[in-house]
Amino acid sequence: MNNNWIDLINQNKRQEIFYLLIKNYGFPKEIRTQACENQNQNQNQNQNQNQNQNQNQNQNQNQNQNQNQNQNQNQNQNQNQNQNQNQNQNQNQNQNQNQNLNENQNQNQNQNENQNENQNENQNQNQNENQNENQNENQNQNENQNQNENQNQNQNQNQNQNQNQNQNQNQNQNQNQNQNQSDEDDTEQRKIFRSRPQILKSLERILLSYSNYNINVGYCQGMNYIVVMLLYQLKMDNSPEEQAFWLLDYLIDRCYFVGFYDEKIPFLPSSINIFEKLVSIHFPEIHSQITDSTSETLFNGMCMEWFTTCFSLNIHPETTLFILDFLFLGAPNVLFSFSLSFISKFSEIFFKNQNQNQNQNSYSFIESLNLFRSQYRNFTPKDLIPFFTSFHSKKKSIPFIGSKEFQNLDYLHQLSSKFYSEKYQKSTEKWKKILKSEKEERKNSCSLF
């Protein structure tokens, strides 16, 4: 079993790992059957997509060939026209050439996912300026009307165009270098904004419309990071803003995130309490270190950041998407199991450091926890899933969000009014079944709470 998912991770197949985990690691039956249905659908979709992609690629290749032919034709015409000395035609053809160049470059840029749209605009502007310059020069030619000079100038223009091309290529290289340099220091969110600056506008639109749509909740810190992750993952051709909006609504209303974002935040203290209990069960050595107010505050602050942003701040995007997958399928207890796997990663680092510096005592608990907070954005699912599976194989040790352990549960149900509307009645029945079966199974196994 273990070898299986290590292979899958190396091949970057997130979906397949996800379904493998769902089926084998102690999730309720409801969720498992839904996962199977989704998997079958996805497989069909993927096959269709692959076919489409192949077709598209063929089309692109054809287009490229056509354009190359056009360019060649233009160049041939140019030569002829130089002989004919028709200045007006020269102008037009120069413009045509420039436009062709634009198209080619745009296509190349589309192929490179990392390049910015801003850069595109800048480059287009540059090219437009170049066009203008060329036009001006051509106008000058009209005034002069000297055949010899015209020939020279045409040659110059061609040289200029070549130079422009070279300059653009250099610009591309420089920009790529700059990106690489700044990427190392930046958080994931900044990288996303740099790669797609238009996300910022759609983020604003989504958050504004959500705060108007759900007045009881409004806007709360943490939503923004989740929406950025959703927008980043959704395909740009399929009205991503609308999809992201409804996914956010689903997450808040159906996955109990309303408890983290409501004005009274009824959910946050109780989930932090539950998590502390879980830590005391699974990591008694770590929990024994959390005694004074400083370490407690720091620890709680870290958990708060994880829960309110749904692991989308300062955490590797692959990991975030993994967690979001679980949440949308209806397994919100992964919030706890993933935080536990982060803690197990931390305990590894902490005790390794302590053994090394036993005499010096240079790493206190607080300092290493603070250090860990800056490190954990590098953790990919590869680092975390081994721990994750170990928690779920101890069946039912992770409580579901919205289960009995949570305080103020009635208040929470009031908040998510849609939860009880007709539209969602079926899903609530599903939920009740899940919770019932959970309780029964927990009675049979040794209950931790």
Added chain:
Amino acid sequence: MNEEEEKYDLKIILLGSSKVGKTTLVNRLTQGTFENPEQTTGATFSKKKYQGELQEYTFSIWDTAGEERFDSLSSFYCRNSGCELILYDITDRNSFTNLDRFFDKLQYTNEDSFVILIGTKLDLIEETSKLRKVTLEEGKKKANDKNSYFFEISSKTGHNIQELWETVGDLFEKNSQKNEIKHRQDNNHFQINSFTNNQKKKNCC
């Protein structure tokens, strides 16, 4: 385990509405840099050393989330704090009118703790004075009412940052020498006058 807590001589807490510049002030104090940080959810922790007259102290600085709905949790952070920096944005009237909810939290702090009221983003006003929405006098008056000290700073240019840090250190040393509560109240008025005089001179220049 109390050893851990005693390692830090003073617990400093930053309070204020969101977007007033709490995290940028921490970055300026600890790293000497000015950059646009991510928003703070939960609480972050950093430390800075202060060279006193006789010995070196280590202060811990706590940066909290400013949003109102996290207030119930941030009162938890105020426990055992010896110094509170309450921040407002000079260019944002709302951040000044909402100050009272932060002064209410002081009941959770140590009895001998001292409070410093800070107006941030002074550099914006140096460029265009129209942006100022809270006057210097209003700030001073508020600080006087609440028995606290007052500064107007800029984390971008570093204006008054060094002075702020030195007064925090001075006040800590005085507090640790004389733990009487009376002393703090007597000293307050004298201190405020001396600071405000300095302020006026600098603003004239």
